[in-house]
Amino acid sequence: MxxxxxxxxxxxxxxxxxxxxxxxxxxxxxxxxxxxxxxxxxxxxxxxxxxxxxxxxxxxxxIKVRIDKAALKNLNLVIVAYSHVERDFFPTKDSYEAEVEVEERAAEVVERVKSLGIPVKALTGDQYFLTNLLVDKPDVVINLVDTLRGKDKLQTSVPAALELSNVLYTGAGMEGLVxxxxxxxxxxxxxxxxxxxxxxxxxxxxxxxxxxxxxxxxxxxxxxxxxxxxxxxxxxxxxxxxxxxxxxxxxxxxxxxxxxxxxxxxxxxxxxxxxxxxxxxxxxxxxxxxxxxxxxxxxxxxxxxxxxxxxxxxxxxxxxxxxxxxxxxxxxxxxxxxxxxxxxxxxxxxxxxxxxxxxxxNTAFGPDMGLPMTEVLAMHGVSFDEVLAALLSKYARQLG
Known part of the structure; x- marks a missing residue:
């Protein structure tokens, strides 16, 4: 056949x-x-x-997603982790510009988490990431880190640090990112x-x-x-x-x-x-x-x-x-x-x-309608806020 x-x-x-x-x-x-x-x-x-x-x-x-509003009340702190980006980290201007947008995107996600009534802060994925995790002790980390020091292959360091810290996080694990x-x-x-x-x-x-x-x-x-x-x-x-x-x-x-x-x-x-x-x-x-x-x-x-x-x-x-x-x-x-x-x-x-x-x-995650994931979901009647709430409530249920 x-x-x-x-x-x-x-x-x-x-x-x-x-x-x-x-x-x-x-x-x-x-x-x-x-x-x-x-x-x-x-x-x-x-x-x-x-x-x-x-x-x-x-x-x-x-194609609606499941949102558990009651479970969201279990969240005391959500961290939005994003890439630390400097021009010197990248071999070309194009590769730098493809990553630097995450800073603005992370800020937008932070505001949307706030709108759900959940305490939230942003944290850069850099050499201090693990230390800051241990200090902040978040319930869930929204992982938007695609590169560390400009290298895609180092992004597995973030889920590794989160698993070592026993912190729940969104997106693929180490194996999926590899x-x-x-x-x-x-x-x-x-x-x-x-x-x-x-x-x-x-x-x-x-x-x-x-x-x-x-x-x-x-x-x-x-x-x-x-x-x-x-x-x-x-x-x-x-x-x-x-x-x-x-x-x-x-x-x-x-x-x-x-x-x-x-x-x-x-x-x-x-x-x-x-x-x-x-x-x-x-x-x-x-x-x-x-x-x-x-x-x-x-x-x-x-x-x-x-x-x-x-x-x-x-x-x-x-x-x-x-x-x-x-x-x-x-x-x-x-x-x-x-x-x-x-x-x-x-x-x-x-x-x-x-x-x-x-x-x-871990495709680009954020409310901007220029992002493929957000745009495609919108044409099926699912807003970014609904996706965000569904994602967080999925992990919040594990804390109840």
Whole structure:
């Protein structure tokens, strides 16, 4: 059985049509090893080869979360932890700007916690974090720390400190953050759980040849880092030569490995999973782009975050929505995510197969409607204040 049958979808002309098939069997995904320090992994690459003026569409369906107002009274102090950001910590201006926004976002979250009548304070994730925890003794920490000294891989230090201090905290634990901060590992685990992900190559050193079997076009991403850092308007490459040049440049600039990924032409879907303690709830929105960043392909680039009109959202139609929902819950569990996470999904124009391209276990959390999680939940009738109250009451119940 092919991957299209596994997902209950078949190739079609009209987006959203369906042919149901037997889903009891699974496809074997192919792993290929190439010379040097690179590997090509993913789907079988030999055989599968109107201007929006409003950001949020009309609400179609409310998927409400559980809020326990009585439990919230158990909270005596909530701390909002956020990244300590300095320009010298980051290799480029773009990577610095992608992280510095957390300071304003943390202040906004603090105000929303106050509005719930809960004592709250902000705390930077730095070398004094553990000491301050022991002094403040919070009931719950809302963890917004993505980097320490500019390094994504050090973010696991925060849940480690919280677990050592026996303090409840929101978001992924150490294991989930290790997985979520490593695209190579994430994609291999997605494959292990039978979740489609584009064919890819992991490259550690500049000069390692891009495998031509990946096909074209290609997109090059940092193995570590979120916020579309390194994915500019010219990220999609039409030739192996251009992809090779991009690989060498990114490794030289950021000093970390990269992923060369088969670019999937088709709709891009933002998927949010939120676990309120009773159920893993899935919300999604399909991006409607105003223009093609490179004139050829629709995708989310780093520059799009500064353009409020870059795209809007529309609802994902059935049967695709149900298929993505099922895969998202499986991915959330398999990747050891906790509380909330965002997945980026691209749907192949020819096969209608949803490919999971990226995972963000602690995606940007805050009330700003420019944040993907907040925007997608709003189109389903769920406000940030409701999500915040549900998240805190989930942990407050453990204190009762």
């Amino acid at each position: 092919g991957i299209k049958e596994l997902l209950g979808l078949k190739k079609k002309k009209d987006f959203g049509e369906e042919t149901k098939t037997d889903e009891s069997k699974t496809d074997q995904m192919e792993v290929k090893t190439v010379a040097g320090e690179a590997s090509v992994t993913g789907k079988d690459i030999k055989t599968e080869t109107a201007v929006p003026t409003v950001r949020v569409p009309k609400i179609r369906k409310n 997985i979520g901060n490593n695209r190579n590992l994430t994609k291999r685990l997605l494959m292990a759980y039978g979740i489609p992900t584009p064919a890819f190559q992991f490259i550690r050193r500049a000069g390692t040849a891009v495998n031509e079997d990946l096909g074209l076009p290609l997109i090059v991403k940092l193995n570590e880092s979120g916020g579309s850092v390194g994915i500019d308007n010219k990220a999609v490459k039409e030739t192996i030569k251009d992809a090779q040049r991009k690989v060498n440049n990114m490794i030289s600039t950021y000093k970390i490995p990269v992923i060369v990924e088969q670019f999937i032409d088709g709709p891009e879907v933002t998927v949010v999973v939120f676990d309120d303690g009773t159920k893993k709830r899935v919300y999604m929105g399909q991006k409607v782009f105003r223009k093609k960043p490179d004139g050829k392909h629709f995708f989310t680039s780093f520059e799009s975050y500064d353009d409020e009109r870059a795209y809007t959202y529309k609802h994902v139609e059935e049967p695709l929505a149900t298929k993505i929902q099922q895969l998202a819950v499986r991915a959330f569990t398999g990747l050891q995510h906790k509380d909330y996470a965002k997945f980026d999904v691209r749907v192949d124009d020819d096969t209608n197969i949803p490919y999971f391209t990226d995972s963000n276990p």
